[in-house]
Amino acid sequence: MTDKPMVPSAGLRRDMEILEVLAGHGDGRDADGFGVSWIAQRLGREKSQVSRALRALELEGMVERDPITRRYRLGWRLFALAARTQHARLVQIAAPYLRGLATAFDEDAYLCVLRGNLVLTLMSVPSSRVYHRVWEGISVPLLMAAAGRSLVADWDDQRIRELLRATTLPSELDSAVSGTEEWLADLAHVRSCGYAVTDVELEDSKAGVSAPVRDHRGLITAAISVSVTRTHAAARLHEIGAAVGEAARQLSISLGLVPDGRPVMSPTQGSP
């Protein structure tokens, strides 16, 4: 009845909730950390509990405390661990490609991975635009991300249909997402041309292009995407698309993909 704790995650979940609060929303002016009471209230937990948990986390270096304001923020240990993630390795290798795209077109460039049905942005290289929403570490629904089409390019139609059927979107964005058949056509375009073009999905950009990044086994592990805000001219979209596709292809090679070796599938593909 009362579930036996199949998973011994009692304090762990609490600690993760705390870390999640300390990470803030990324966008917000969370500025200089958070106090014990604020966190406790936000989590609906006891102050004492949070206080002790934070001290333990501090002892481990997962959080650190400003000696004067006595507020907590994420600590060096977490960053050190994050740097050892395979994602960090990927970002490291991808960085020059993203920089190249961002400066070449003066648009924001992103590196994204698939996590469940969400798209997690690993890295964003801003253009010179004044406003730049920081997406790093943020997950958005697959259908709303420019990188979405590229990340699922290898899925079979069956699975795509399920995904499209299962996903419910905020109603105001519903019209922005194209129909099922269009999606399938878009995926075919990715497979043949190596890049995807997306119109009107993300909130702060009107369009975007993306391309899949493959690892040494030929599996899609990430996607590069570039937002396109300045012009809607189809020509420009496809010009950038081709560049993104080429960057993704070269990045894949850097990851160990044999240049011309056939992945699992995808019938026609003349290497550019």
Next chain:
Amino acid sequence: MTDKPMVPSAGLRRDMEILEVLAGHGDGRDADGFGVSWIAQRLGREKSQVSRALRALELEGMVERDPITRRYRLGWRLFALAARTQHARLVQIAAPYLRGLATAFDEDAYLCVLRGNLVLTLMSVPSSRVYHRVWEGISVPLLMAAAGRSLVADWDDQRIRELLRATTLPSELDSAVSGTEEWLADLAHVRSCGYAVTDVELEDSKAGVSAPVRDHRGLITAAISVSVTRTHAAARLHEIGAAVGEAARQLSISLGLVPDGRPVMSPTQGSP
């Protein structure tokens, strides 16, 4: 008996030990993760314990498991937490260093990041001078900023040449920018000495020094710069430069950079 548990870190310490093992002991070929028994033996703990802990950690996304090899490695959540926070954290931790520099030399101190081909000032700490130009939130061309040289110190010569070729400057400032070879020499100076010296570029200061700030991955994410208005004596420039370099180095360590360790790859990394 053993001291009362002032700190309730029971499972936390175990989890941290596990994460630390998964992070690999720095050396290379841990590659594709570790198995339960191996970790348990290495920690001197029960297999069962480690197994359950890992499942809990996986549920939280702190670790992830390769579906075929069934080995664990660090997970996306760590990366996401760090990525969302690193910007705010940079500003927070940098503040005292900037204040220290500003008061030590009574000059304006700045924290800058690279955005596209522009240098964006995130924070400025004024000296005691009456007139202080507020640069926060302002972007200036890379070539005109004192921090510019530091921010691109890791780029290879190829890209630097492209940058210098591509940038067109207001004609009246053209003479202020040194030639290509001088730029490359300046970058070599940054790499060897840890700070850059810039003459006559920004509008309201005659000279400036700057130094690159590296994050936990060893990548340059920001630069500290200090304007030098009071004297042109080269000796003073280099005195301040050394201080700025040292501040940037300590800031980098505060951000999680391992003091002497090699980032990931030292030599010229193959990339566009």
Next chain:
DNA sequence: AAACTAGGTGCAACTAGCGCAACAGTAGTG
């Protein structure tokens, strides 16, 4: 001064997690 608030502590009750041992998969070696 009192009256806040934020953060930390002591302690008894209780529950979560430890460790042992048994179990279930997978893989070699002859």
Next chain:
DNA sequence: CACTACTGTTGCGCTAGTTGCACCTAGTTT
């Protein structure tokens, strides 16, 4: 194939660690 040698998961009694309340301490406001 049974034989051994693994690695990873699970059941369960017992104990250690966490919980939540009430109570402090210290700083800030009225």
